[in-house]
Amino acid sequence: MRQNPSFTLASEEGVKRLIREHPWMTIVSATDAAGLVASHYPVLLDETANGIVLLTHVGRPDEVVHELGRHEVMVIVQGPHGYISPGWYDANPAVPTWNFVTAHLYGTPELLDADENLRVLEALVDHFEDPMPEPRRMRGTPENSAYADRIAAGTVGLRIPITRFVAKNKMSQNRPDETVDRIIGELEGDGPYASPALAAEMRRTHEALRAARA
Template identity: 30%
Template sequence: MYIPDSFKMETEFIYQCIEENSFSILVSENNGEMIATHLPLLLSDDKQSLIGHFAKPNPQKDSFGKEVLCIFSGPHCYISPAWYETDRAVPTWNFIAVHAKGILNIVEDPKKIHTSLVKLVKKFESKDSKYKMDQVDTQYIEGLKKGIVPFEIKITHLEGKQKLSQNHSEERRNLVIKELEILPGENERAIAKLMKDSIN
């Protein structure tokens, strides 16, 4: 990923972005072709791996032992030059994104598989949800496990980009923030907050 120095993301914020934007695009090469799967990935407790699973028919499962690329996209939005104090400007897009590269390995340990599935459910189910995985029929869960291929990606390279108008003056950035804050979209408000944080 092309990242000018002013847009580089600090390591701790990279981890935070993965935690907050877990639905990833996993890209790999398979039989000479590029292939991608959209799926949630969990960051391991030691922050050294990404954990997930494929549906068994997914041909991307054959990428085990190979390097893969995982893309995590955060909030993003259009930035209009009409918001600037000058007419010598062009449109752009502000966003945050993380790329993680690593080696994909198939997980076969039943205990690790079950733990990863429990963690996945726990992360995304609300705290007051009626769904409790440990209350679901065990045979039913075991049957469903036969339809997935669990994996772990040992992270070898991690990088993040936060393009938040850092290449503009603080005055102009504040003008952009003001315009974004009056727009109704969640992405616009999220980018406005990130821009504020980057100034303070």
């Protein structure tokens, strides 16, 4: 991903926030047998680790197709994004653009044993079930436990220590404040390109920029 100094997201904590808030990711491998391979899985941060460490799983035989453990993979996380019309700028000639926040994370996966894999699967289920009014657990009952053991056998758990990342937060930082406010207003409206999530991300970015200038 080509970087632009105006839009670089260099903060490890900023990337961690992106991962926490957008845990559906794309895993890309450059394999010897099949060339480029991509799969999509939910990913959690290992909050006990130093740096950025991802926890996830793949369904068999994806670990073979991706040749996991043999080489570095790229994991792509994508946050809010959307079309920005030139009509939201001013009366001057302009072209449209696309605002977005994304990160490319690089590391070599470690394949987990059966017990560790089960713990990762349980953590994933708990993470997404916790907000539910009546959370379902993988091993909440003997019947659930037996079923979970059968399902887990068809998966492979992964721990991916991230050794480097490239991240970009393009939120109209090159536009004056009045234009930014107009863009946010359009994104918060009811037009064809309204996006409250992108508006919130822009607000977060520009509030930090304005505070730094104050």
